[in-house]
Amino acid sequence: MAAFGPGPVLDCATAEEEVVSAIVVGSLTLVCTFVGALLGMHIKGMLPPAHVTKESQDVVRLGMGLVATMTALLLGLVTASAKSTFDSQDAVVRSSAANILALDRLLAAYGPETEKARDDLRQVVAYRLETTWPASPRTRPNQGGFQLVRSAESIQTEILGLTPATDAQRWYKSQALGVAQEVLKSRWRILSTAEGSVPAAFLIVLLFWLMATFTSFGLFSPRNGTVIVVFFIAALSVAAAVFLILELNQPLDGLVKVSADPLRYALENLGK
DSSP states (O other): OOSSSOOOOOOHHHHHHHHHHHHHHHHHHHHHHHHHHHHHHHHHTTSOGGGGSHHHHHHHHHHHHHHHHHHHHHHHHHHHHHHHHHHHHHHHHHHHHHHHHHHHHHHHHHOGGGHHHHHHHHHHHHHHHHHHSOSSTTOOOOTTHHHHHHHHHHHHHHHHTOOOOSHHHHHHHHHHHHHHHHHHHHHHHHHHTTTOSOOHHHHHHHHHHHHHHHHHHHHTOOOSHHHHHHHHHHHHHHHHHHHHHHHHHSTTSSSSOOOOHHHHHHHHHTTO
């Protein structure tokens, strides 16, 4: 979804699906890790004495220490990738807002002939805010959405159709075309990263390693309430981290979104 220019329309059902997906994966992580720890505690009571000697514990801890290290590295890479996607989208939205305001000012300076193009620009920005950052989670785009999307591309055509009468108007026209092109390019930059950058395979491997690590924790742990509570808190913390990674990986969906304040500010100042 972009602030300017055509693109796929995001409705509230899609956004809700992304939220549910992140919650489901986070909950699955919580269940798998906590159950893994409890499973390890249960298996401990079934093992022969020779399997729970200090030497056996040292070997298990050494092997799972390697897995835990790889898990930490993978978790760090996935978090960095998701955060990079989020920051990239945020930067593009801010840049788009600044360029939209600059385009409006250039068209205003050109003269009254650009009034229609400025009005179309205002409508497109308002529509993008409505569809990407609705005031209510249940808000849906209005029926005129597709016409507004088409008018976004027509803004550049309208600028091309201007007939400058002075050197100043020729300069404003050339500058407006350049800025409009930059805004349209930002649309593709947003769409190219709209689906995120964290592969599903990374999450599957991460979940497997986390479960294996927690199982090893429970394998040689005493059975008491304090240990179980600690395991639950640790599993909940890891699940929250996975949930936040998925939220950051979808910058325009879910509970953690790129801020719409730059575009709202731009919309408030368009036409002034």
